[in-house]
């Protein structure tokens with residue numbers, strides 16, 4: 001992956017929104033490597049990093065990241081000591097959670113407000129149960145999360161309004177209010193809030209309607225051709241022989257399969273780039289290997305195949321591959337498995 005492009009995407013977000021970033025590096029930075037991503041993003045001076053599990057936060061700490069790390073998944077009271085030991089910031093939404101955090105030593109926490117996603121946080125219109133605890137132990141920040149910010153359906157505006165209403169009910173305005181994910185970031189400038197939480201935009205995937213901003217692509221997925229064989233007319237390739245040669249065909253084998261995150265559904269559907277040409281995947285993707293029909297090319301053993309990324313002026317995007325694989329760009333990226341060796345370029 002291209003860390004230079006990642007950083008340029010982050011700078012574009014900062015320019016557009018005019019507020020500090022809270023980059024989401026959960027799920028190992030969407031499969032790309034949280035430590036490498038966080039280290040590269042240090043140069044944009046983010047306010048904090050966002051994670052989904054305590055283990056993810058501990059990994060950043062072990063790598064020497066000292067900025068705040070926010071946990072966006074609800075933490076159980078029994079998790080709080082471990083969270084504190086990793087100097088993480090919890091998002092809380094119950095009086096019991098707030099009181100436990102304070103009793104065990106306090107420190108920064110953010111209030112999670114549910115304005116319509118109905119996943120996590122306290123309802124915007126039912127804050128009463130926590131108001132005493134919030135008065136005694138004011139949060140550093142408060143946030144909400146949009147459920148449909150890539151749509152132009154009025155829901156983002158409605159959730160913003162509910163967030164405003166909720167904040168007005170609190171004893172005091174928390175210092176840091178945040179709501180915008182990537183799809184919200186690209187459709188408004190500057191941000192109405194104090195921080196923004198970009199995820200997928202940083203990793204090179206644009207989104208939604210009314211995008212004022214497009215990211216540079218960041219991710220490549222490449223493998224070398226290991227074998228080339230000629231199959232005869234009528235012969236099949238891969239499991240179930242779903243691909244049949246209509247002519248004598250040159251078939252290339254590369255060591256990248258669905259256990260690496262190249263989804264099985266891409267068989268007989270997606271293309272790859274090799275020697276500057278788009279070639280079809282022949283047959284189903286297997287666990288560890290994938291075959292390509294390179295009959296119309298000069299490709300041979302040792303040539304580099306790109307399933308994602310640029311080659312010779314052409315490019316396969318995450319969006320394109322996800323569509324062909326019948327999944328979202330988020331699933332495709334987070335599915336790029338640990339087994340893949342990762343190479344980083346453009347680092348600072």
Ligand SMILES: *Cc1c(COP(=O)(O)O)cnc(C)c1O
Pocket residue numbers: 024072145180181182183197198199200201
């Ligand atoms: C994942 C996540 C984001 C980032 O979403 P993108 O669509 O990838 O920008 C922001 N906020 C929260 C709470 C999230 O869970």
